[in-house]
Amino acid sequence: MRPKSASWAIEDTGFPIAMSSITTSAIDLPSRRSVARTCDDLAIIVLAAVGLVASLTFRDYGLGWDDYTHAEYADLLLRMYGSGFKDTGALSFANLYMYGGGFDMIAALLHKVIPLELFETRRLLGAVVGIVGLTVTWRLGRRVGGPLAGLAALLLLALCPTFYGHMFMNPKDAPFAVAMVILMLGLVRLAEEYPSPSPRTILIVGLGAGLSIGSRILGGLALIYAIVGFVPLLLDEVRAHGGREAIRRFMRVVYVLLPALILGYLVMGLIWPWSIIEPGNPFQAATYFSQFFEKPWKEMFDGALVSVPDMPWSYLPTLFALQLPEVLLGLSIAAVVGTVVALSRADVSGRRKTILLMLTLAAVLPIAVAMVKRPALYNGIRHFIFVIPPMTVLAGTAFAWGMNWLKENHRSWQPAALAAFSFGLLLPLGEMIRLHPYQYTHFNHIAGTVRAADDLYMLDYWGLAFKQASDGLRDELTERQEVPPHGRKWKVAVCGPQRPAQVALGPDFTIGWDSHAADFAMTLGEFYCKGLTAPVMVEIKRDDVVFARVYDIRGRSISSLLAIPAP
Numbered sequence: 303m304r305p306k307s308a309s310w311a312i313e314d315t316g317f318p319i320a321m322s323s324i325t326t327s328a329i330d331l332p333s334r335r336s337v338a339r340t341c342d343d344l345a346i347i348v349l350a351a352v353g354l355v356a357s358l359t360f361r362d363y364g365l366g367w368d369d370y371t372h373a374e375y376a377d378l379l380l381r382m383y384g385s386g387f388k389d390t391g392a393l394s395f396a397n398l399y400m401y402g403g404g405f406d407m408i409a410a411l412l413h414k415v416i417p418l419e420l421f422e423t424r425r426l427l428g429a430v431v432g433i434v435g436l437t438v439t440w441r442l443g444r445r446v447g448g449p450l451a452g453l454a455a456l457l458l459l460a461l462c463p464t465f466y467g468h469m470f471m472n473p474k475d476a477p478f479a480v481a482m483v484i485l486m487l488g489l490v491r492l493a494e495e496y497p498s499p500s501p502r503t504i505l506i507v508g509l510g511a512g513l514s515i516g517s518r519i520l521g522g523l524a525l526i527y528a529i530v531g532f533v534p535l536l537l538d539e540v541r542a543h544g545g546r547e548a549i550r551r552f553m554r555v556v557y558v559l560l561p562a563l564i565l566g567y568l569v570m571g572l573i574w575p576w577s578i579i580e581p582g583n584p585f586q587a588a589t590y591f592s593q594f595f596e597k598p599w600k601e602m603f604d605g606a607l608v609s610v611p612d613m614p615w616s617y618l619p620t621l622f623a624l625q626l627p628e629v630l631l632g633l634s635i636a637a638v639v640g641t642v643v644a645l646s647r648a649d650v651s652g653r654r655k656t657i658l659l660m661l662t663l664a665a666v667l668p669i670a671v672a673m674v675k676r677p678a679l680y681n682g683i684r685h686f687i688f689v690i691p692p693m694t695v696l697a698g699t700a701f702a703w704g705m706n707w708l709k710e711n712h713r714s715w716q717p718a719a720l721a722a723f724s725f726g727l728l729l730p731l732g733e734m735i736r737l738h739p740y741q742y743t744h745f746n747h748i749a750g751t752v753r754a755a756d757d758l759y760m761l762d763y764w765g766l767a768f769k770q771a772s773d774g775l776r777d778e779l780t781e782r783q784e785v786p787p788h789g790r791k792w793k794v795a796v797c798g799p800q801r802p803a804q805v806a807l808g809p810d811f812t813i814g815w816d817s818h819a820a821d822f823a824m825t826l827g828e829f830y831c832k833g834l835t836a837p838v839m840v841e842i843k844r845d846d847v848v849f850a851r852v853y854d855i856r857g858r859s860i861s862s863l864l865a866i867p868a869p
Contacts (some may be wrong), residue, residue, distance in 0.1 A: 341449035345456050352436060352460050355480065356429035356470075360567050362739040363470040364427050364769025365802035368407070371396060372473045373420060376406035380467025382575065393576050398597060401586040403515040405431065405477045409539045425470050428477075428774040432469025435480035436460055439576040440690045445494070454723070457699030458630045461730045464683065466689050471766060472684060476639035478517040479688035485510025485524050486664055488562075493535060493656045497551040499558060508562030512569025514746030516577065517776060520688075523668060531660030534645070538652025552737060594678035602682050602829050605758045610680040614674045620671065621683050621759070624749035626690075631746075633697035638662055639699060663798030664692035681763050684742070698867030703725045737844050740766060756847045762826060765799040767842045771824055772806035774840035775852045786810070786821075795820035797863035823853040825863055832865040 306839075307701035378392035405427065413423040420674045439459050442451025459465055469476045488507035492499050534662030539548040571578035577587070600607040616631060625630060641658040667776050668689055672679065679685075702724060708716045733751065734741045743762055745755035752761060779792075786792045791810055794818040796803045803824060804813045817823055822839065826829035840852035 307591075310596060312620070313364070313658075328801060330792065338438040338449040341453040342444075345444075345453045348438070348453075348456055348460060349433065349437060353433055356433065357426075359739065360420055360425040360429045362769075363428075364739070364766040365421055365799070365805055366471055366764035366766060367799045367802070368422065369421060369471075369474060369516060370805070371398065372403075372406045373424070375399075375403050375412070377408035379403045379407050379575070379597035382411055389532075395578065397590075399576045400590055401474060401518060402570070402574035402577075404513070404516060405473050407573070407678050410523075416669065418743070419677070424473065428470045428473070430465070431477050433481050435465075435469070435476075435483055435691060438483050438487055439694060442483065442490060442691075443695045443698040444662065445487070446695055447702045450705060451695075451698040451702035453698070453867050454701045455694045457727055458627070458633070458694040458697050461727050461734070462627060462630060462690055462694070463730055463737065463741040463744035464625055465687060465735060467737075467740065468684060468687055470688070471742070471764065472738070474518065475684050475687045478514065479691060481510060481513035481517050482521060482524065482664070482688040483691040485514050485521070486527075486660070489524070489531070489660055490657050492559075493532065493660070495654055496535060497539075499555065504562045505565070507559065508565030509552070509569060510559060511566035513573070515566070515584065516570035516573040518787075519584055519591060522584075524589070524664075527660045527663045531656050531663060532658065534652040534655035536652075566673070571754075591658045593675070598678070598679075602758065602760050607829070611678040613676070613679040616674055617670050617679045618669050618683065618686065622686075622802065623760075624745050624755070625683060626693075626746065627726065627730040628746055628748060629642055629695060629723060629729070630697055632726075633700045634693045636704075637700035638666060640703070642697070658696075661692045661696050665689050665696055671782075676686075682760060740771075740844055740849060741768075743849075752845050752847050756827075760828065761847065762828065762849050765802055765826055767826065768796075768798060768803045769806045769823065770839050770842045771850040771852050772803065774842065775807070775822065775824070776810075778839050779854075792822065793820045794852075794859070795863055797823070797825040797848075798828075815863070817863055818854060820860075821854075821856050823855050823860065823863055825851055828850070830865055832863055834860060836860070 322723045373517035375392065375395055375398045378389075378395050382392045392403070409420075409424045409427045412427055413420045414422060416426075418426065436456055436459055440452045442452075443455030447455075448726045465476075465479070486505065488503060488510045491503040492507060494502055497831075502544045511521070511524065514524060528544070536548065536552065539551060542548075543551065567578070577584050578584075594611045598609045598611050600609050602608075603613060604620065609612075626634075642664045644658055666689070668686055672686070699723040705716060705719060706721055706794055729747060733744055737752065738742060740762055742764070743752060745752050745759070749755050755761065775794075791812050794803070794807060794811050795815060797815075798812045800813055800815075804811070807813065812822075814820070823834060823836070825834070827842075827850055834851075834855065836853040836855050836858055838851055839854050840850075841848060
């Protein structure tokens with residue numbers, strides 16, 4: 303079992319040896335302890351800064367297509383529990399019963415005790431869950447690669463606009479990503495402590511498994527990470543102890559993990575009750591989601607309109623390459639290459655190979671499977687946010703190794719490398735500030751930012767800009783001192799998500815698709831919404847890209863708000 307004091311020391315080894323063994327001599331020096339404390343203190347400052355910014359800005363994030371439906375699902379789940387399972391409407395609601403509702407239930411319960419509107423509560427809870435994910439990623443990176451790697455992983459994830467933006471407003475994919483990184487922390491701890499996992503590790507594995515599979519059945523992928531990832535460690539066990547003893551030790555680990563399996567099943571059942579109504583329900587959900595389950599529509603990809611079941615194999619790799627920050631992209635690729643090299647070296651321990659292989663599988667396997675299987679793909683990379691935290695851990699470990707290698711070989715280059723890393727972080731930070739609160743639409747400088755991506759890809763596919771557009775319309779009407787015609791409310795024709803627009807506009811407005819009788823038209827800046835020849839009352843723009851507009855269409859004949867897509 304690895305010495306506890308060496309849980310983070312990686313600085314004095316070379317790349318793939320840094321990925322292979324952890325020396326205790328390096329941590330005995332006072333300077334090493336000082337570096338560790340400094341990195342940890344900086345990590346805590348980063349987490350506090352993110353928490354402060356989130357607390358001041360969570361109200362800025364509008365509603366998406368799914369928010370209202372998820373809120374209804376939460377009510378049905380709580381009603382089911384409150385009725386002692388007599389009211390089972392939640393078990394057949396839309397298709398959400400095939401997802402877990404843990405986030406939704408917590409938000410609904412939290413709304414009852416804090417003085418915030420329901421959807422503000424959901425945004426606040428999303429921020430809290432996201433910060434939990436940042437914290438776990440930091441601890442995982444620290445455990446895998448040392449204090450510097452942990453700090454780097456935290457910074458890379460906190461300054462990943464895709465993850466940061468989704469954590470506020472995505473009730474499915476962001477909590478799932480956090481649950482998966484919790485499970486990955488448990489699996490890494492299990493590999494480190496094998497064959498005698500501690501009670502804390504057993505608890506983390508069980509909790510992570512229950513939260514992951516209870517959020518999305520896709521959490522079962524972690525079983526593949528573990529089965530394949532533990533092969534190098536088990537082979538080392540056979541070489542060191544013989545086949546019979548290795549099997550005995552393995553069976554002991556399986557036995558001590560039984561409480562984790564029980565805990566995971568209970569957690570899964572609590573947040574996803576449909577999954578335990580019938581033993582085969584999780585497999586039914588896996589079958590259901592393996593095929594496209596809605597009426598196909600088209601989305602913009604690389605300048606062409608493509609039906610979502612027909613997206614090319616290049617969909618995910620292209621969008622990851624264009625939406626991840628450049629520094630994260632480069633370091634992640636370097637780390638994957640380093641893992642391949644480490645797996646081929648005899649001087650790398652099986653334990654270390656297992657840890658790196660599990661992280662690498664978590665980062666790349668879902669993307670590779672999608673490239674081969676080509677399921678229906680839409681809404682950018684939101685369904686694959688869960689691969690980003692392990693990417694940042696690998697990237698942070700690669701950065702820590704690089705800094706150590708420079709220290710041993712070209713010490714004078716270290717400041718330049720640190721400056722390059724810092725510059726790489728400043729690029730997405732600048733874009734996050736400019737795009738706020740639409741960070742999730744980020745495209746990096748390889749893509750030419752959102753300016754170049756606007757005509758090629760989907761940006762605000764979730765319709766978040768309707769919140770700012772609605773605020774702008776109300777402010778404009780107040781400034782003009784206009785009131786609705788006698789005996790009715792203002793009528794707004796909406797091209798985009800209807801319910802979020804109604805919530806954002808408030809009770810003084812009625813919304814719908816009919817543009818003939820409407821006073822105003824509110825449209826997203828996406829390809830399917832027509833640009834109208836009418837006075838523009840409100841325009842929501844970021845980086846010269848229109849995210850939403852409100853038109854004054856009183857007295858005008860507008861046949862439709864929908865554009866006719868080019869063939």
